[in-house]
Amino acid sequence: MGEVIISKHPLVRHKQTFLRSVQTDPPAFRALVRELAQLLFFEAATDLRLEEHTVRTPLTDYPGQMIAERVGLLPILRAGLGMAEAVLDLLPGAQVWHLGLYRDHETLRPVTYYNKLPPVPTIDRAVVLDPMLASGGSAIAAIEILKNWGMKRIQFLGLIAAPEGVEALHTAHPDVAIYLAAVDEFLNDQCYIVPGLGDAGDRQFGTGG
Numbered sequence: 001m002g003e004v005i006i007s008k009h010p011l012v013r014h015k016q017t018f019l020r021s022v023q024t025d026p027p028a029f030r031a032l033v034r035e036l037a038q039l040l041f042f043e044a045a046t047d048l049r050l051e052e053h054t055v056r057t058p059l060t061d062y063p064g065q066m067i068a069e070r071v072g073l074l075p076i077l078r079a080g081l082g083m084a085e086a087v088l089d090l091l092p093g094a095q096v097w098h099l100g101l102y103r104d105h106e107t108l109r110p111v112t113y114y115n116k117l118p119p120v121p122t123i124d125r126a127v128v129l130d131p132m133l134a135s136g137g138s139a140i141a142a143i144e145i146l147k148n149w150g151m152k153r154i155q156f157l158g159l160i161a162a163p164e165g166v167e168a169l170h171t172a173h174p175d176v177a178i179y180l181a182a183v184d185e186f187l188n189d190q191c192y193i194v195p196g197l198g199d200a201g202d203r204q205f206g207t208g209g
């Protein structure tokens with residue numbers, strides 16, 4: 001059963017407070033997204049599989065270990081991109097896949113408009129990245145695509161969630177562990193998380209007008 005893990009770490013509590021502030025400009029916002037993504041991935045990665053790997057120090061051999069799992073990152077476009085870059089810095093060998101989804105206004109179902117997954121899974125663990133878990137529609141659809149593609153081990157990494165999104169994602173994919181910095185109060189009728197931080201894409205990329 002996947003868990004819902006909300007970080008209690010003081011650094012996470014501190015940084016997500018600044019992330020939300022309307023006074024935080026895009027460069028500072030991007031830096032905070034990056035730091036928070038790394039702090040949350042640090043928690044999500046505690047069970048990465050290791051293999052023995054001996055190196056030679058200037059004095060003698062050292063029987064060390066190296067990460068043996070192949071990890072794939074799936075940022076939900078476009079706000080997940082900053083998180084993917086941050087995790088890639090910690091794990092440069094990770095693959096990054098791009099999957100573009102939008103919600104059809106008539107059917108209200110997510111539609112895939114761009115899919116760059118390789119034909120068959122080439123990794124052991126997939127990490128879906130989206131700073132905002134709002135209704136959960138995109139994350140649920142992305143994870144469905146990953147499962148149909150053959151992925152068994154999937155984690156979701158987000159920064160701020162609405163309770164509605166956590167419940168929807170957990171119900172649709174109970175096996176997927178959800179890592180978050182905070183769960184807020186509610187989703188308003190325009191699908192914004194409240195108190196939230198506004199539009200995470202606009203705030204990262206300076207497109208808010």
Ligand code: URA
Binds near residue numbers: 079193194197198200
């Ligand atoms: N996406 C965002 O960027 N912000 C929200 O509050 C909800 C979804």
